[in-house]
Amino acid sequence: MTSNDPGSARAIALAHQILARDVRAIARAARWVDDARPEAGPLLRCLWPHTGGSWIVGVTGSPGAGKSTLCDQLISAYRRRSERVAVVAVDPTSPYSGGAILGDRVRMSRHASDDSVFIRSLATRGHMGGLSRSARDVARVFDAAGYNIVLIETVGVGQDEVEIASAAHSTLVVVAPGMGDGVQAMKAGILECADAFAVNKADREGADASARDLELMLSLNAPATLQAAFRADHGGTGAGRGLANRVATEGGEEAGWLPSVVKCIASRGDGVDGVVAALDQHRSWLGTRAGRARLRARLAQEVRASLREALVSAALLDLAPEIEAAVDAIETRSMDPYSATDRLVARFRARPG
Amino acid sequence: MTSNDPGSARAIALAHQILARDVRAIARAARWVDDARPEAGPLLRCLWPHTGGSWIVGVTGSPGAGKSTLCDQLISAYRRRSERVAVVAVDPTSPYSGGAILGDRVRMSRHASDDSVFIRSLATRGHMGGLSRSARDVARVFDAAGYNIVLIETVGVGQDEVEIASAAHSTLVVVAPGMGDGVQAMKAGILECADAFAVNKADREGADASARDLELMLSLNAPATLQAAFRADHGGTGAGRGLANRVATEGGEEAGWLPSVVKCIASRGDGVDGVVAALDQHRSWLGTRAGRARLRARLAQEVRASLREALVSAALLDLAPEIEAAVDAIETRSMDPYSATDRLVARFRARPG
Numbered sequence: 001m002t003s004n005d006p007g008s009a010r011a012i013a014l015a016h017q018i019l020a021r022d023v024r025a026i027a028r029a030a031r032w033v034d035d036a037r038p039e040a041g042p043l044l045r046c047l048w049p050h051t052g053g054s055w056i057v058g059v060t061g062s063p064g065a066g067k068s069t070l071c072d073q074l075i076s077a078y079r080r081r082s083e084r085v086a087v088v089a090v091d092p093t094s095p096y097s098g099g100a101i102l103g104d105r106v107r108m109s110r111h112a113s114d115d116s117v118f119i120r121s122l123a124t125r126g127h128m129g130g131l132s133r134s135a136r137d138v139a140r141v142f143d144a145a146g147y148n149i150v151l152i153e154t155v156g157v158g159q160d161e162v163e164i165a166s167a168a169h170s171t172l173v174v175v176a177p178g179m180g181d182g183v184q185a186m187k188a189g190i191l192e193c194a195d196a197f198a199v200n201k202a203d204r205e206g207a208d209a210s211a212r213d214l215e216l217m218l219s220l221n222a223p224a225t226l227q228a229a230f231r232a233d234h235g236g237t238g239a240g241r242g243l244a245n246r247v248a249t250e251g252g253e254e255a256g257w258l259p260s261v262v263k264c265i266a267s268r269g270d271g272v273d274g275v276v277a278a279l280d281q282h283r284s285w286l287g288t289r290a291g292r293a294r295l296r297a298r299l300a301q302e303v304r305a306s307l308r309e310a311l312v313s314a315a316l317l318d319l320a321p322e323i324e325a326a327v328d329a330i331e332t333r334s335m336d337p338y339s340a341t342d343r344l345v346a347r348f349r350a351r352p353g
Numbered sequence: 354m355t356s357n358d359p360g361s362a363r364a365i366a367l368a369h370q371i372l373a374r375d376v377r378a379i380a381r382a383a384r385w386v387d388d389a390r391p392e393a394g395p396l397l398r399c400l401w402p403h404t405g406g407s408w409i410v411g412v413t414g415s416p417g418a419g420k421s422t423l424c425d426q427l428i429s430a431y432r433r434r435s436e437r438v439a440v441v442a443v444d445p446t447s448p449y450s451g452g453a454i455l456g457d458r459v460r461m462s463r464h465a466s467d468d469s470v471f472i473r474s475l476a477t478r479g480h481m482g483g484l485s486r487s488a489r490d491v492a493r494v495f496d497a498a499g500y501n502i503v504l505i506e507t508v509g510v511g512q513d514e515v516e517i518a519s520a521a522h523s524t525l526v527v528v529a530p531g532m533g534d535g536v537q538a539m540k541a542g543i544l545e546c547a548d549a550f551a552v553n554k555a556d557r558e559g560a561d562a563s564a565r566d567l568e569l570m571l572s573l574n575a576p577a578t579l580q581a582a583f584r585a586d587h588g589g590t591g592a593g594r595g596l597a598n599r600v601a602t603e604g605g606e607e608a609g610w611l612p613s614v615v616k617c618i619a620s621r622g623d624g625v626d627g628v629v630a631a632l633d634q635h636r637s638w639l640g641t642r643a644g645r646a647r648l649r650a651r652l653a654q655e656v657r658a659s660l661r662e663a664l665v666s667a668a669l670l671d672l673a674p675e676i677e678a679a680v681d682a683i684e685t686r687s688m689d690p691y692s693a694t695d696r697l698v699a700r701f702r703a704r705p706g
Contacts, residue, residue: 299690330656338398340656344656348664349701350705
């Protein structure tokens with residue numbers, strides 16, 4: 001890619017407009033990324049040096065948990081302290097819940113006339129790996145465009161959605177009483193990537209039990225030093241509990257983060273301050289040595305995932321005829337599949353792209 | 354690998370014993386594969402030319418659907434026609450359902466004293482990709498050892514389990530009335546890989562409705578030519594329906610396969626003949642042009658998956674220091690993650706392993 005390439009030139013021009021916070025340019029960039037247009041690559045490369053200023057918050061939860069209502073309340077809370085907020089809303093791929101989407105967007109529309117709030121839905125493309133990458137890259141466009149906070153809202157039902165949420169700096173998992181969300185969360189591996197839990201619809205029966213179950217699961221899951229902190233913390237009472245210090249220390253060093261569990265009623269705005277505070281506390285923790293180590297580990301994970309994807313697509317493209325020939329040989333049993341794989345790898349490495 | 358390598362020499366010796374159908378050698382080989390021992394590779398390469406004689410049948414379904422009971426009945430049915438049968442039982446990774454396993458093995462134990470039946474449980478290793486590969490490779494050991502039929506029994510709850518089942522030549526999905534299995538099946542993509550459905554516990558309420566729902570889903574999912582065949586087929590009545598011709602023709606060519614839906618009560622042996630017949634019919638179909646094309650497509654899929662895995666593990670191993678350096682550069686924003694990925698790929702290809 002050189003700057004003589006017209007695609008690249010367009011990308012550079014658009015990058016300039018994005019850095020100048022031009023809303024239409026930002027919208028176009030999000031579309032380029034979502035559509036996987038060839039110009040998206042050069043654009044993201046141009047924007048990279050200007051990213052890193054945003055705090056990216058994943059918000060995930062089962063359909064009906066009240067995710068969007070809570071997002072709406074979070075936007076209002078952040079706007080009150082003059083933060084610029086962008087939202088990447090990832091549509092669920094399930095054909096059954098498509099109807100909820102429009103509702104979500106409508107519910108958030110009271111921020112539509114606010115220039116400091118930008119909401120973008122990503123289309124459903126069917127391939128979740130791509131969706132996860134799109135969400136991350138659109139968040140980076142918003143980052144470069146100077147939004148202090150970027151919320152990534154996804155329906156947390158499967159492994160792929162967990163992947164999207166866990167790409168954020170801080171991940172909020174929204175559950176509602178009586179939905180079996182706790183077990184669901186454990187199954188999907190959400191427990192490992194959640195930095196805070198909001199037990200929404202806390203006026204419903206079972207809210208206390210849900211919160212208790214989550215606290216218990218978290219404490220069982222935590223390392224010993226955090227368990228000690230949890231027990232001390234758990235001695236506290238009432239509303240203060242969720243906001244107690246979630247950071248365990250070990251020889252003066254922060255040893256890790258124990259997610260908070262906060263109850264709220266998003267539809268009435270009750271308890272939203274608690275959710276905001278829990279997330280803020282995690283944001284502060286990210287600045288500690290342990291927090292920085294976690295951010296670095298996630299970045300390393302992203303690099304490995306990108307490398308994996310780039311290698312595989314290059315290999316499948318470059319080796320298409322060799323793969324067909326290998327299948328022929330394996331089918332007639334003149335070659336075994338294990339040796340065939342070794343040869344294909346050697347072939348790929350011996351012929352730089 | 355040369356035959357001077359002691360691991361390889363042991364593998365060759367074991368391969369000879371397996372081809373001679375030595376039961377203790379077969380058990381040892383299964384353990385080598387399951388434990389991912391280094392000798393497993395050479396062994397599988399030695400055995401490959403002697404594979405291809407087995408019909409590999411995946412049996413999958415939710416916990417409680419009666420999978421193991423049905424497997425037990427299938428073994429009996431196949432034994433009555435003097436086929437040698439091996440079973441690869443894949444333990445669920447879920448910590449919650451571990452208890453069911455022992456029960457399953459006990460239920461199948463009436464075949465334990467039969468030399469022509471071999472049952473092997475794979476351990477839970479936590480990494481499902483590995484489990485899927487182990488199941489496939491253990492099935493190949495059994496294939497080389499002259500078992501005509503290899504059943505791979507897995508709990509069909511997630512994408513990975515679907516992957517295990519779909520590696521088989523024919524896949525039977527076991528559902529029970531009132532478990533919401535139909536919707537579950539669609540979500541997990543089981544519909545695409547099922548070649549026959551057994552609606553077990555057919556004396557329970559809702560069995561007819563479950564069978565009807567599955568038939569309907571299948572017909573909606575099928576290509577137009579198959580839909581026509583389905584409608585003709587659906588005109589039939591009662592027990593015969595499931596065994597009607599599931600193969601649509603298009604200009605004299607077989608166009609595809611429409612899965613059968615057969616009701617049974619495995620615990621009493623009722624309807625098991627119907628399940629056996631449905632599977633046999635699919636086995637015959639595999640010999641047609643369309644069936645052979647499907648087998649080839651699955652083999653090609655396996656080669657691509659192995660290639661992907663081999664490339665990724667070689668790259669992560671060989672490039673470990675380069676990846677760390679890339680993360681440093683990205684973190685300080687002196688390099689963007691997109692360019693870093695390109696460079697890592699180029700580095701990998703320029704330095705043959």
